[in-house]
Amino acid sequence: xETQEEKSDSTPxxxxxxxxxSILVIDDNVDALNLQKVLLGLEGxxxxxxxxxxxxxHVLGDIEDPDLILLDMRLGDMSGIEFLDxxxxxxxxxVKHVPVVFLTGMDEVPESKAIGFIRKPADSxxxxxxxxxxxxxxxxxxxxxxxx
Numbered sequence: 056x057e058t059q060e061e062k063s064d065s066t067p068x069x070x071x072x073x074x075x076x077s078i079l080v081i082d083d084n085v086d087a088l089n090l091q092k093v094l095l096g097l098e099g100x101x102x103x104x105x106x107x108x109x110x111x112x113h114v115l116g117d118i119e120d121p122d123l124i125l126l127d128m129r130l131g132d133m134s135g136i137e138f139l140d141x142x143x144x145x146x147x148x149x150v151k152h153v154p155v156v157f158l159t160g161m162d163e164v165p166e167s168k169a170i171g172f173i174r175k176p177a178d179s180x181x182x183x184x185x186x187x188x189x190x191x192x193x194x195x196x197x198x199x200x201x202x203x
Contacts, residue, residue: 076190077101077118081111081138082127082158087175091125094179095186107131108138115146120153123190126169128159135159139168154193156186 078100082088088104095102103118105111108130115121128135135157143150150168157164157172164172170192173185 075099075101076123077103077121078123078125078186078190079103079105079111079114079118079121080125081105081108081130082125083107083129083131084127087127087158091182094183098183098186108133108141111138112141112145115142115149120149122153123186123193124149124153124155125158125173125186126155128157128161128164128172135169136165136167143168154189156189 076099078095080088080091080095080102081104082091083106085106088106092102092104103114103121105114109132111124111126126135126138130138133141139150139155155169157167157169158175159172160175161172162174171189173182177185
Protein backbone atom coordinates (compact mmCIF):
# COMPACT_ATOMS: atom_id res chain seq x y z
CA UNK A 56 0.00 0.00 0.00
CA GLU A 57 1.36 3.39 -0.94
CA THR A 58 1.89 6.06 1.71
CA GLN A 59 1.53 9.81 1.40
CA GLU A 60 3.85 11.50 -0.50
CA GLU A 61 -9.83 20.40 -14.43
CA LYS A 62 -11.75 23.08 -14.96
CA SER A 63 -15.18 23.88 -16.48
CA ASP A 64 -18.61 25.00 -15.39
CA SER A 65 -20.73 22.24 -13.96
CA THR A 66 -24.16 21.46 -15.34
CA PRO A 67 -26.56 19.74 -12.96
CA UNK A 68 -28.70 16.93 -14.33
CA UNK A 69 -30.45 14.02 -12.63
CA UNK A 70 -27.06 13.21 -11.12
CA UNK A 71 -24.50 15.98 -10.69
CA UNK A 72 -22.20 16.01 -13.73
CA UNK A 73 -19.03 18.08 -14.05
CA UNK A 74 -15.98 18.22 -16.26
CA UNK A 75 -13.81 19.13 -13.25
CA UNK A 76 -12.04 16.45 -11.31
CA SER A 77 -14.15 15.57 -8.31
CA ILE A 78 -13.38 14.25 -4.87
CA LEU A 79 -15.64 12.79 -2.21
CA VAL A 80 -14.28 13.44 1.29
CA ILE A 81 -15.72 11.31 4.09
CA ASP A 82 -14.80 12.40 7.61
CA ASP A 83 -16.82 12.62 10.83
CA ASN A 84 -14.65 15.51 12.08
CA VAL A 85 -16.58 18.50 10.71
CA ASP A 86 -13.66 20.92 11.14
CA ALA A 87 -11.28 18.64 9.21
CA LEU A 88 -13.97 18.03 6.58
CA ASN A 89 -14.54 21.76 6.06
CA LEU A 90 -10.81 22.48 5.88
CA GLN A 91 -10.30 19.75 3.27
CA LYS A 92 -13.29 21.03 1.29
CA VAL A 93 -11.88 24.57 1.22
CA LEU A 94 -8.33 23.47 0.33
CA LEU A 95 -9.48 21.16 -2.45
CA GLY A 96 -12.04 23.68 -3.73
CA LEU A 97 -9.36 26.38 -3.98
CA GLU A 98 -7.35 23.94 -6.13
CA GLY A 99 -10.29 23.72 -8.54
CA UNK A 100 -11.72 20.35 -7.56
CA UNK A 101 -15.44 19.72 -7.23
CA UNK A 102 -15.68 18.57 -3.62
CA UNK A 103 -18.49 16.52 -2.15
CA UNK A 104 -18.56 15.70 1.54
CA UNK A 105 -20.12 13.21 3.92
CA UNK A 106 -19.87 13.01 7.70
CA UNK A 107 -20.61 9.27 7.89
CA UNK A 108 -20.36 6.12 5.86
CA UNK A 109 -24.14 5.97 5.47
CA UNK A 110 -24.26 9.56 4.20
CA UNK A 111 -21.42 8.81 1.76
CA UNK A 112 -23.39 5.95 0.21
CA HIS A 113 -26.28 8.38 -0.37
CA VAL A 114 -23.97 11.05 -1.82
CA LEU A 115 -22.48 8.52 -4.24
CA GLY A 116 -26.01 7.79 -5.46
CA ASP A 117 -26.53 11.48 -6.28
CA ILE A 118 -23.29 12.32 -8.09
CA GLU A 119 -21.27 11.04 -11.00
CA ASP A 120 -18.50 8.76 -9.74
CA PRO A 121 -15.74 10.95 -8.29
CA ASP A 122 -12.12 10.82 -9.40
CA LEU A 123 -11.02 10.07 -5.83
CA ILE A 124 -12.52 9.18 -2.47
CA LEU A 125 -10.73 10.39 0.66
CA LEU A 126 -11.95 8.23 3.53
CA ASP A 127 -11.32 8.77 7.23
CA MET A 128 -10.16 5.49 8.73
CA ARG A 129 -12.39 5.91 11.80
CA LEU A 130 -15.87 7.26 11.17
CA GLY A 131 -18.50 7.61 13.87
CA ASP A 132 -20.79 4.96 12.38
CA MET A 133 -18.20 2.53 10.98
CA SER A 134 -14.52 2.08 10.17
CA GLY A 135 -13.06 2.88 6.78
CA ILE A 136 -12.60 -0.85 6.16
CA GLU A 137 -16.27 -1.50 7.00
CA PHE A 138 -17.30 1.32 4.65
CA LEU A 139 -15.32 -0.25 1.81
CA ASP A 140 -16.94 -3.64 2.47
CA UNK A 141 -20.43 -2.07 2.35
CA UNK A 142 -19.52 -0.03 -0.72
CA UNK A 143 -18.26 -3.13 -2.49
CA UNK A 144 -21.61 -4.86 -1.86
CA UNK A 145 -23.81 -1.88 -2.78
CA UNK A 146 -21.70 -0.23 -5.49
CA UNK A 147 -19.01 -2.61 -6.77
CA UNK A 148 -18.56 -0.35 -9.79
CA UNK A 149 -17.29 2.46 -7.54
CA VAL A 150 -14.82 0.20 -5.71
CA LYS A 151 -13.56 -1.08 -9.06
CA HIS A 152 -13.24 2.28 -10.82
CA VAL A 153 -12.60 4.95 -8.16
CA PRO A 154 -9.39 5.07 -6.14
CA VAL A 155 -9.93 5.26 -2.38
CA VAL A 156 -7.33 6.78 -0.06
CA PHE A 157 -7.54 6.56 3.73
CA LEU A 158 -7.09 9.64 5.91
CA THR A 159 -5.57 8.46 9.18
CA GLY A 160 -3.42 9.35 12.13
CA MET A 161 -1.88 5.87 11.99
CA ASP A 162 1.52 5.09 10.47
CA GLU A 163 0.11 2.18 8.50
CA VAL A 164 -3.30 0.79 7.59
CA PRO A 165 -4.60 -2.74 7.14
CA GLU A 166 -4.74 -4.32 3.70
CA SER A 167 -7.89 -3.27 1.89
CA LYS A 168 -9.27 -2.02 -1.42
CA ALA A 169 -7.75 1.41 -0.70
CA ILE A 170 -4.77 2.37 -2.89
CA GLY A 171 -2.96 4.19 -0.10
CA PHE A 172 -3.26 6.61 2.76
CA ILE A 173 -2.54 10.18 3.78
CA ARG A 174 -1.33 10.61 7.33
CA LYS A 175 -3.16 13.21 9.40
CA PRO A 176 -2.41 15.89 10.16
CA ALA A 177 -0.72 16.80 6.89
CA ASP A 178 0.44 20.27 5.99
CA SER A 179 -1.70 21.87 3.28
CA UNK A 180 0.89 21.76 0.49
CA UNK A 181 1.80 18.13 1.14
CA UNK A 182 -1.88 17.17 1.41
CA UNK A 183 -2.65 18.74 -1.99
CA UNK A 184 0.41 17.19 -3.66
CA UNK A 185 -0.54 13.78 -2.30
CA UNK A 186 -4.17 14.12 -3.43
CA UNK A 187 -3.00 15.06 -6.93
CA UNK A 188 -0.60 12.10 -6.90
CA UNK A 189 -3.39 9.66 -6.04
CA UNK A 190 -5.72 11.13 -8.68
CA UNK A 191 -2.96 10.62 -11.26
CA UNK A 192 -2.46 7.03 -10.11
CA UNK A 193 -6.18 6.42 -10.46
CA UNK A 194 -6.28 8.08 -13.85
CA UNK A 195 -3.52 5.85 -15.24
CA UNK A 196 -4.36 2.63 -13.48
CA UNK A 197 -5.52 -0.22 -15.73
CA UNK A 198 -8.94 -0.40 -14.05
CA UNK A 199 -9.70 3.17 -15.20
CA UNK A 200 -9.30 2.27 -18.89
CA UNK A 201 -12.61 0.41 -18.95
CA UNK A 202 -14.56 3.40 -17.68
CA UNK A 203 -12.95 6.43 -19.32
